[in-house]
Amino acid sequence: MKFKLIFLFFSLLTLATFPQEIDELLIVTDEGTINIPAFLREGTIYSSIVDFAEALKINFFANEKTGKVELKSNYMLLKSTPKNSFLIVTPRSTGVPKVYQLPTSSYLRNGETYIPIAYCLDPLEMIVEKKLTFETPNKFLLGERLASLFEGKDWFFDNPNLPPTIGYGITGLTINEKANGTLIRIHSKTRIPSYYSSYEDGELKIIFRKVNAEIEKVNKEKVGELVKNIQTRNVGPDTEFIFNVGEQYSTNEVMNAPGGNDILITIHNKVFSYSNTKRNIDKWSFDAVVIDAGHGGKDPGAIGVDKIKEKEITLAVALKLGEILKKEMPDVKTVYTRKDDNFIDLYKRGKIANENNGKLFISIHCNVTKKKPSDANGTEVYLLRPGRTTEAIEIAETENSVIEYEENPDRYEKLTDENFILVSMAHSSYMKYSEKFAELLDKEFATNLKLNTRGVKQAGFYVLVGASMPSVLIETGFISNKEEAKFLKSKKGQQQVAESIFSAIKTYRSYYEKEMEAEL
Numbered sequence: 167m168k169f170k171l172i173f174l175f176f177s178l179l180t181l182a183t184f185p186q187e188i189d190e191l192l193i194v195t196d197e198g199t200i201n202i203p204a205f206l207r208e209g210t211i212y213s214s215i216v217d218f219a220e221a222l223k224i225n226f227f228a229n230e231k232t233g234k235v236e237l238k239s240n241y242m243l244l245k246s247t248p249k250n251s252f253l254i255v256t257p258r259s260t261g262v263p264k265v266y267q268l269p270t271s272s273y274l275r276n277g278e279t280y281i282p283i284a285y286c287l288d289p290l291e292m293i294v295e296k297k298l299t300f301e302t303p304n305k306f307l308l309g310e311r312l313a314s315l316f317e318g319k320d321w322f323f324d325n326p327n328l329p330p331t332i333g334y335g336i337t338g339l340t341i342n343e344k345a346n347g348t349l350i351r352i353h354s355k356t357r358i359p360s361y362y363s364s365y366e367d368g369e370l371k372i373i374f375r376k377v378n379a380e381i382e383k384v385n386k387e388k389v390g391e392l393v394k395n396i397q398t399r400n401v402g403p404d405t406e407f408i409f410n411v412g413e414q415y416s417t418n419e420v421m422n423a424p425g426g427n428d429i430l431i432t433i434h435n436k437v438f439s440y441s442n443t444k445r446n447i448d449k450w451s452f453d454a455v456v457i458d459a460g461h462g463g464k465d466p467g468a469i470g471v472d473k474i475k476e477k478e479i480t481l482a483v484a485l486k487l488g489e490i491l492k493k494e495m496p497d498v499k500t501v502y503t504r505k506d507d508n509f510i511d512l513y514k515r516g517k518i519a520n521e522n523n524g525k526l527f528i529s530i531h532c533n534v535t536k537k538k539p540s541d542a543n544g545t546e547v548y549l550l551r552p553g554r555t556t557e558a559i560e561i562a563e564t565e566n567s568v569i570e571y572e573e574n575p576d577r578y579e580k581l582t583d584e585n586f587i588l589v590s591m592a593h594s595s596y597m598k599y600s601e602k603f604a605e606l607l608d609k610e611f612a613t614n615l616k617l618n619t620r621g622v623k624q625a626g627f628y629v630l631v632g633a634s635m636p637s638v639l640i641e642t643g644f645i646s647n648k649e650e651a652k653f654l655k656s657k658k659g660q661q662q663v664a665e666s667i668f669s670a671i672k673t674y675r676s677y678y679e680k681e682m683e684a685e686l
């Protein structure tokens with residue numbers, strides 16, 4: 167420490183004695199050198215904290231009025247105030263700020279805060295997460311990635327409010343490779359209160375707050391094709407997982423495992439396969455739409471006002487949609503799961519869709535309330551995902567209850583707990599497409615129909631589980647509502663609903679084809 171002080175003193179002296187024209191700070195990184203404006207005052211070099219953040223692509227918030235700037239990393243916040251001789255460092259996980267004293271004040275220059283950058287290495291390291299060194303007169307070097315943000319930063323720990331890390335919550339992980347992705351279960355002894363994930367350049371980073379891991383048990387040097395390896399480190403009170411993923415990576419989901427402390431991570435493949443052959447392009451081309459009229463035969467579905475039956479409306483809308491499709495998109499095969507008043511098992515509907523290589527599955531239904539008539543109204547579009555609201559869960563239960571009409575209702579695994587995650591995982595790689603179509607549908611309904619739209623929602627529908635393709639379930643309105651029942655019963659109303667669905671298909675098709683071209 168003494169040596170460092172003498173060295174600093176010496177260098178300041180040198181600069182003061184032989185004044186140099188310095189108007190730049192050179193930030194030396196692996197990828198090259200970035201120059202940012204700087205100025206020298208009384209031998210100390212100052213740079214704008216905003217320029218620094220921009221140069222290193224650090225998130226920041228700058229208050230133009232006050233000149234206060236806050237840099238933000240995954241773990242830390244660093245606040246600076248102009249004309250002040252301190253920086254405030256706050257770990258996100260504790261929220262407890264720590265003051266870092268500077269030997270000199272920051273400046274306000276042209277509305278920007280300039281900090282004495284050579285004196286800020288310690289707090290800046292915690293944001294940049296790399297070893298930082300300063301070379302006189304104006305070179306700032308980025309070194310190795312830090313294994314620990316807190317090591318050697320004793321000044322940080324005289325803060326009695328910083329909770330120490332007690333033991334290890336995360337004790338291991340299991341990896342389950344599936345056809346369309348990888349399922350990872352993180353074993354945890356303690357409840358993990360929050361997590362955060364981000365993806366960049368082949369690295370999926372997931373940070374678990376307020377829990378540490380037994381590193382040697384969760385690091386994996388070699389996993390597979392999609393997830394290549396797993397690198398873990400404890401960062402203060404948090405744990406960071408880095409999954410190095412292959413080119414076929416598309417999306418991920420992180421969730422608390424039901425009924426325990428474990429975390430489930432699903433990492434998904436892209437939908438389209440990679441080899442750029444004619445056969446593959448044919449395989450994925452948008453050539454079949456499956457229209458599923460809900461209920462039928464012995465299963466009337468919901469009963470609305472004036473004894474109106476859901477199965478009749480869903481069939482009428484389905485047939486009208488099919489007619490439009492055949493006329494407007496003759497190159498696309500229209501597949502019906504039923505064309506007349508027949509009962510079809512839910513699992514068979516998915517089977518029909520798969521056997522016809524459907525590229526989009528649209529299940530048409532009507533909503534109802536227990537009390538009839540009632541004011542509840544509006545359209546809803548559902549995605550296959552665990553239901554978030556009681557209402558969504560109830561709707562899924564109602565629609566799923568038709569399996570009681572089937573001969574072997576036991577064939578359906580209960581869509582609760584981990585089962586759901588496993589069955590819906592097959593769908594996760596299509597989720598981006600299902601979401602897009604749902605969003606387009608909702609927009610079309612809002613523009614074209616006089617009905618209210620209740621938005622895009624999610625719930626666990628058996629009928630969607632079976633179809634291996636992007637899929638949605640539409641509740642076209644409430645037949646327990648007098649006005650909506652009248653609208654849905656009318657040929658004009660049914661035609662309008664069908665036309666809106668078709669408009670969404672049309673827009674979706676061009677989106678899908680663009681995505682496919684980009685991916686194949």
Ligand SMILES: [Zn+2]
Binds near residue numbers: 531
């Ligand atoms: Zn229904």
